[in-house]
Every structure is written in C-alpha cells, then in structure tokens.
Amino acid sequence: MTRLPEHASTDRAELDRLLDGSRVGHFAFVLDEQPVVIPSAIARDGDTVLAHGSTGAGWMRRLADGRPVCLGVTQFEGLVVARSAFESSMLYRSAVVFGCCAVVDDPVEKRSALDLLTSSFLPGRVAEVREPTKKELAATLVLRLPLDEWSLKVSADYPEDPADDVAGPAWAGIVPLHASYGAPAPAPDLSTGIDVPASVRALVDG
Amino acid sequence: MTRLPEHASTDRAELDRLLDGSRVGHFAFVLDEQPVVIPSAIARDGDTVLAHGSTGAGWMRRLADGRPVCLGVTQFEGLVVARSAFESSMLYRSAVVFGCCAVVDDPVEKRSALDLLTSSFLPGRVAEVREPTKKELAATLVLRLPLDEWSLKVSADYPEDPADDVAGPAWAGIVPLHASYGAPAPAPDLSTGIDVPASVRALVDG
Numbered sequence: 057m058t059r060l061p062e063h064a065s066t067d068r069a070e071l072d073r074l075l076d077g078s079r080v081g082h083f084a085f086v087l088d089e090q091p092v093v094i095p096s097a098i099a100r101d102g103d104t105v106l107a108h109g110s111t112g113a114g115w116m117r118r119l120a121d122g123r124p125v126c127l128g129v130t131q132f133e134g135l136v137v138a139r140s141a142f143e144s145s146m147l148y149r150s151a152v153v154f155g156c157c158a159v160v161d162d163p164v165e166k167r168s169a170l171d172l173l174t175s176s177f178l179p180g181r182v183a184e185v186r187e188p189t190k191k192e193l194a195a196t197l198v199l200r201l202p203l204d205e206w207s208l209k210v211s212a213d214y215p216e217d218p219a220d221d222v223a224g225p226a227w228a229g230i231v232p233l234h235a236s237y238g239a240p241a242p243a244p245d246l247s248t249g250i251d252v253p254a255s256v257r258a259l260v261d262g
Numbered sequence: 263m264t265r266l267p268e269h270a271s272t273d274r275a276e277l278d279r280l281l282d283g284s285r286v287g288h289f290a291f292v293l294d295e296q297p298v299v300i301p302s303a304i305a306r307d308g309d310t311v312l313a314h315g316s317t318g319a320g321w322m323r324r325l326a327d328g329r330p331v332c333l334g335v336t337q338f339e340g341l342v343v344a345r346s347a348f349e350s351s352m353l354y355r356s357a358v359v360f361g362c363c364a365v366v367d368d369p370v371e372k373r374s375a376l377d378l379l380t381s382s383f384l385p386g387r388v389a390e391v392r393e394p395t396k397k398e399l400a401a402t403l404v405l406r407l408p409l410d411e412w413s414l415k416v417s418a419d420y421p422e423d424p425a426d427d428v429a430g431p432a433w434a435g436i437v438p439l440h441a442s443y444g445a446p447a448p449a450p451d452l453s454t455g456i457d458v459p460a461s462v463r464a465l466v467d468g
Contacts, residue, residue: 079352082334084290084299093290093299093334095356117430128288128299134443137462140391141380142398146285152300174347185346185432192348214449226391227459228449235441237340243420243434253433256343260437 065208074149074208075100075129079177083107084126085118092118098129099176101200105153106160106169108198116197119157127153127201134233138215139226147211147230154205160198169198180255236262271414277296280355280414281306285383285457289313290332291324304335305382307406311359314364314404322403327362329362333359333407340439344421345432353417353436360411366404386461436465442468 065071081098084091094115096107105127109116119125132146160166170193171182188196215228220230237260240252276431287304288296300321302313311333315322325331340353366372376399377388396403421434428434443466448459 068335080336080338081289081355082290082299082336084297084332086292086295088299089292090330090360091290091292091297091332093332093358095334095336095354097352099452106355114300124296126297126299128301130286130288130301132286135383137384137387137446140394140398141388142374142394142402144387146303146378148286148301152299154296170347174350178343179440181343181350184375186427186430188346188348196348221392222451222453224392225456227462228452230442230447231462232447233441234444235439238438238440239405241436241438246434249426250431250433256433256437
C-alpha cells in the first residue's frame, strides 16, 4: 500500500500546479553536520518559492544565511489499491527543490511577498485587513528559493499488477483523497455583529 | 496567514496521535554535505516509525546505512484567520524526529512491519490479498526509526490579536480543513464481477 513507484516528470507547468496547490513545504538543511527538517508555509512567486517567519526563529536565520537547502513538497492524494500489498502504493505528487534561499530585503518586494503568502492561503484577505505595521514588517523575515534545480515525481494512477494477479479474485483501483474547508468557527473574543468575510466564505464554498 | 506561532509539546500521546494519523513523512539526510529531503510512507510501530521502499532506491540505501536522519511529519489542518495578516497563521500539528534508521532484517519482523504499513493505509487489506512472495520481500527494504529524540509543535487554536485589533471591524476565527476519501475507481483491467472490498468500503464510509 505504501511503496512509491516513482515517475519522474520534467514538466515545469506540472511543478507549478503542485506548488500552487500546496500550502506547506518541508525545508531540510544541515546544522553541525546533522540534517534538520522544518515545515513552513510556502507560496510560489514566478520562478521562486517564498517562505517567511519570525526574525527570532532559529531555523529562519539558518535558511537565511545562504546555506544549501532542500525543499520537499508532497501532495498525498489517495491510495493506489493493487491486487497485492506489494504493488499497492500511494497516489501522490511530490517535488524536491535544491538551492539556497535569499532574504527579501527590499521593502516593496517584501510587502508584495507577504501579500502573496497571505493570498495563497486566503484569496481576497489582504484587502480585508489593515496594513502591516513597520514593527510587524521588521519582525518578519522573508526568504526566496529559486526554482532552478528541482525534480518532480507523479505516481502512477492505476496499479500495474502482473498478469497472474490480474487474473485473480482481488479488487484493484484507486481511492481518491479530497480535502475541503469546513464551517468557519468565530474566535471566542469576536465582537457581535461581525460577519464571516467574503474571503472565508469563498474558500469554504470552494 | 502563514506564520507558525509554535507551541511546543512534550506529550508523547499527542505525538502518537499525530504519527498514527499521518500517512506521509519527509526524511532529511546529508549526502556529500548537501541536505536531501525525500517523502515516504510511514507508520508508527510502538516506539518507532517504519518506512519502506525498493532495495533499488538510492535514498533507501542512504537511510539504511545508519547515517543521521531527521523525519518531519506535518498535518495542515486549517487556517487561523486573525484580524491582521501578521497574526494569521496555520492550524497544524508537526513533529520532527532525529535519529538513525535500522534495517529490519528478521523475516518475521519484516513481514509484520510490512503488514502494519499496509494496514495503516487500508485497515483490513492484509487479509484480502495474497501473501507476499519471497522475491517481493527480498526486493523490499524496511527501516525503523526510534522515537527517542523528537519535538512536537501544535498551533494555537484561535488567533491572539492585540486589543486594538480585537476592538476593530475585522473578523477572526478558524477555518478547519478536512480530508476524506471519495468514491473508489476500479482499475481499467479489473475483471467483471469483482466487488469493492470491505477494506475500501470501510475507508470511504469513514
């Protein structure tokens, strides 16, 4: 059920679809000769991937110093149920990006990057909230990883059982996994009379 | 929308819940001083995490040689929508495990580990399929990573906006993300008269 029959792809549009549909990536880096992996919100910006975090976060400062990083982004999209356990696997798309992060210093570029990160999670939200303060911007580190060196794997869509198994009694097929947003829950300290905003309504209505 | 206000937890039961509910992990390791991250199916087995793959897969052989690894497992479970972009974040649970993988060589233990991996994806499936062949077992490498050194982060459940923002007009709350299996699609080469098995029906019915 769990092997990864990997099918490499060099299709940049397919990479972009995966990244644009992914909210979280895993950044790996080396610290004192040891591997470290950290999850982070991500958003694609053209030929780069953006990430951000607190200037006080140790892992952000590690990534920011230009050391080599490896970003893994995986969408688990269901099960490929074969006639045997051996041939069964996951329905998935996965990308690995190698490179070094650059700090986004320019104020205009930084603001635009943060807006893009917000929009990738919740389209329309930027227009509904106040401007970030100078203090908030100063407390935020924005990183940009170029999409220069990457590899992309897309799972087979159906199991490839040997003829003996195909002739047998076991079922085979795909079970897709779907993700969807549920009913929004207002914060306990929300003032009365404030409606769910258009951005959230659009996200939930899908 | 995308920062990670991290709340560390040392609750082993919470770690187990995260791992038991996660199908995919990201293994990081160092190769020629460069970080590499690889997604893999995982399943918790007591105080360890199991992974497996083809003996022909380069990344499996790297992990199998006992070098230090770091496993990241993250569940993205929704949005924490604050009154500002700055305070907004993700609803998530995330674990990082440090250690070295051991190869599961003992035939009985290896078979049991593979059954557990299959069952973690599709409970009941092991009893529905034929036994693995000797050739299949020989072609599969099973790894076990101990849960000795780990850290766990669980996001805040509601935004923590400053008083000025709480008094303002913007909405705040949570938008949960749910994943569910959809209708199974039979393989194109499935013989007629073979029904969807009980394991798949139970998975889809939730």
